[in-house]
Amino acid sequence: xxxxxxxxxxxxxxxxxxxxxxxxxxxxxxxxxxxxxxxxxxxxxxxxxxxxxxxxxxxxxxxxxxxxxxxxxxxxxxxxxxxxxxxxxxxxxxxxxxxxxxxxxxxxxxxxxxxxxxxxxxxxxxxxxxxxxxxxxxxxxxxxxxxxxxxxxxxxxxxxxxxxxxxxxxxxxxxxxxxxxxxxxxxxxxxxxxxxxxxxxxxxxxxxxxxxxxxxxxxxxxxxxxxxxxxxxx
Amino acid sequence: xxxxxxxxxxxxxxxxxxxxxxxxxxxxxxxxxxxxxxxxxxxxxxxxxxxxxxxxxxxxxxxxxxxxxxxxxxxxxxxxxxxxxxxxxxxxxxxxxxxxxxxxxxxxxxxxxxxxxxxxxxxxxxxxxxxxxxxxxxxxxxxxxxxxxxxxxxxxxxxxxxxxxxxxxxxxxxxxxxxxxxxxxxxxxxxxxxxxxxxxxxxxxxxxxxxxxxxxxxxxxxxxxxxxxxxxxxxxxxxxxxxxxxxxxxxxxxx
Numbered sequence: 194x195x196x197x198x199x200x201x202x203x204x205x206x207x208x209x210x211x212x213x214x215x216x217x218x219x220x221x222x223x224x225x226x227x228x229x230x231x232x233x234x235x236x237x238x239x240x241x242x243x244x245x246x247x248x249x250x251x252x253x254x255x256x257x258x259x260x261x262x263x264x265x266x267x268x269x270x271x272x273x274x275x276x277x278x279x280x281x282x283x284x285x286x287x288x289x290x291x292x293x294x295x296x297x298x299x300x301x302x303x304x305x306x307x308x309x310x311x312x313x314x315x316x317x318x319x320x321x322x323x324x325x326x327x328x329x330x331x332x333x334x335x336x337x338x339x340x341x342x343x344x345x346x347x348x349x350x351x352x353x354x355x356x357x358x359x360x361x362x363x364x365x366x367x368x369x370x371x372x373x374x375x376x377x378x379x380x381x382x383x384x385x386x387x388x389x390x391x392x393x394x395x396x397x398x399x400x401x402x403x404x405x406x407x408x409x410x411x412x413x414x415x416x417x418x419x420x421x422x423x424x425x426x427x
Numbered sequence: 428x429x430x431x432x433x434x435x436x437x438x439x440x441x442x443x444x445x446x447x448x449x450x451x452x453x454x455x456x457x458x459x460x461x462x463x464x465x466x467x468x469x470x471x472x473x474x475x476x477x478x479x480x481x482x483x484x485x486x487x488x489x490x491x492x493x494x495x496x497x498x499x500x501x502x503x504x505x506x507x508x509x510x511x512x513x514x515x516x517x518x519x520x521x522x523x524x525x526x527x528x529x530x531x532x533x534x535x536x537x538x539x540x541x542x543x544x545x546x547x548x549x550x551x552x553x554x555x556x557x558x559x560x561x562x563x564x565x566x567x568x569x570x571x572x573x574x575x576x577x578x579x580x581x582x583x584x585x586x587x588x589x590x591x592x593x594x595x596x597x598x599x600x601x602x603x604x605x606x607x608x609x610x611x612x613x614x615x616x617x618x619x620x621x622x623x624x625x626x627x628x629x630x631x632x633x634x635x636x637x638x639x640x641x642x643x644x645x646x647x648x649x650x651x652x653x654x655x656x657x658x659x660x661x662x663x664x665x666x667x668x669x670x671x672x673x674x675x676x677x678x679x680x681x682x
Contacts, residue, residue: 204681243504244681266507276498280441286502289434293506 194219194372195240195341199249202235202396209235211396212249217374219340222367224383225376226420227393233376234273236393237343240374241270253341266294269334273345273376275326279319283310283329286318290333297337304332307358323350331359335366342366342373348382360386380417390420399424428512431503435520438499439492445528448484452532460540467632470545473533474552474628478621481529481553482560483585489521489564490581494574501682510678514565518670522561526554545631548655552624555662559620560585562670569676592619620665627658 200213209232217223225233238244240251242262251258258264277286287310291300305311308328318326327350334342344363348356363373363386377383383390383404390407392399400407400423404416411419439445455476459469496517503513530550537546567580596615600608616622 238681241505243501245679262509263507265505268505270505272501272505276501278438278496278499278502280438285437290502290506292430293503293508 194254196252196255197236197240197249198252200236200239200246200251201248202232202239202244202246209396210239210246213393213396213398215391215398215401217372219372220367220370221389222363222373222375222387223389223391224387225374225391225393226378226383227399231393232396233393234345237270237345237374237376240343241265241268266297266337267340269337269339269342271327271330271334271342271344271347273349274323275330277318277326277329279317281318282315283318283321284314286329287333287336290336294337299338301336301338302332304328304335304358304362307362308332308355324352324355327351328355331362335362340371342371344373344375346376346378348377348379356382380415380420384416390416392420392424394424428516431508431513431516432520432523434499435496435516436524438496439520439524444488445524448488448525449528449532451480452529453536456533456536460536466537466540466542467545469540470537470542470549470628471632474549474625477533477549477553478556478625479589481556482589482621485525485557485560486564486567486581486585487578488525489561490568490578491574492521493517493565493568494577504682511674514674514677518561518565518674522558525561526557529553529557545628548631549628551659552627552662555659555666556620556624558666559662559669562666562673566669566673566676569673569680588619588621592622596622617661620662623658623662623665627655630655 194217196216197213200210201208202210209230213232213236225236227233235244239246240258242258242260242265246259253264253267256264281289287305291297308331310328310332313321313325318329321329327347331344331347334344342363347359347363351359360382363375367373367386367388375383375387387404389401389403391401402410407423408414408416408419411422413419413422456469456473459472459476460466462469462472500513500517504510530553533553534550537550542549563584564581567584568577570580571577596612599615600612603611616626
């Protein structure tokens with residue numbers, strides 16, 4: 194579904210991605226892990242076209258997405274820190290995005306309902322707490338029934354109940370055959386939702402394995418310890 | 428694209444600066460028309476004030492608006508929209524609302540006090556200057572991510588075009604007074620959109636001799652419809668070049 198070939202990106206002298214090669218298939222939840230600054234967010238932003246790579250290619254269903262924009266109708270994105278126009282209300286932000294994506298056939302308002310966002314519709318985005326902004330981001334990411342979801346540390350600012358709601362939503366969408374990329378540092382959460390783990394280190398692919406595969410390889414029962422073991426090995 | 432412009436408009440209307448700008452221009456124009464004897468005199472005073480304030484307000488407002496819309500643009504970039512479209516919508520939204528304020532603030536008093544064709548030229552000049560300085564502001568804003576730096580560059584640009592440039596031209600004219608400078612002056616004028624605007628209006632006011640060197644020379648060389656056409660054409664170039672280059676930078680930049 195998504196193929197990344199020799200992706201390179203540097204910010205000034207700092208090389209964030211060094212010839213990254215990886216591919217993801219449908220119906221999977223892939224957890225992207227790695228130390229801070231390993232290039233996880235940059236990879237997501239490259240797929241979205243927010244960050245423009247220095248070299249390499251990103252293909253969606255065999256077609257390069259670089260320099261294009263229409264393909265983004267198939268992607269839902271939830272940023273690490275949602276930044277929204279401060280004096281717009283929740284209602285206006287949601288209506289604006291819906292207005293822009295009028296051609297979407299299906300509108301999924303499940304998260305708006307579950308997070309009870311309608312009761313806060315008239316609050317300004319600038320007045321919202323970090324967690325509520327995350328809820329808005331999540332609702333927007335899932336709203337247009339995209340085939341691919343890129344969730345950047347989705348549960349980081351959410352309360353436990355909201356995080357549970359999101360996790361069950363992720364699993365539900367997976368069953369519908371979607372590809373879901375999640376960056377996360379919380380091992381228990383990864384174990385709960387993910388099928389595969391992709392580990393980035395210093396801008397390169399360290400490993401890309403199924404969870405069972407990782408455990409078998411490290412001969413460990415707990416995922417956290419297994420991953421730590423593999424990362425220490427070399 | 429129209430949809431995005433609509434939201435840019437909403438945003439601008441909400442922050443009331445454009446309204447204050449309109450009122451300021453209205454007050455200024457009414458005051459000057461009431462003060463001076465003939466409408467032509469009022470237009471002359473108005474021209475000088477407009478050429479000083481319109482670029483300043485356009486460039487500062489557009490720069491701050493661009494930085495304040497960063498979140499808005501970030502939100503849109505993840506949607507299936509072309510980046511160029513986002514950029515152009517921002518530009519047209521800002522430039523059109525400022526031009527609207529200008530036309531309302533200066534045009535309405537002109538209609539009431541019955542200005543001549545010169546008034547129309549002043550209006551056109553003001554609109555062109557607005558579009559040019561909004562484009563320059565966007566160029567300043569895409570060059571740097573730092574808001575303070577961006578506004579600094581924008582203010583420097585204004586200083587340069589509104590004040591410093593005329594000083595430089597005068598120095599050159601005095602220093603090389605012994606040489607024939609007609610064509611050089613012409614070229615130098617073309618390098619400053621504010622001077623171009625001034626000339627367009629002055630050519631129609633018959634007071635160009637009183638208004639400094641650059642203007643007087645232009646009158647003798649280009650005192651025709653052809654000259655005015657050329658001046659407006661040059662102003663168009665002044666708007667398109669910074670706009671196109673900032674658009675290019677914006678679409679090749681990480682957000």
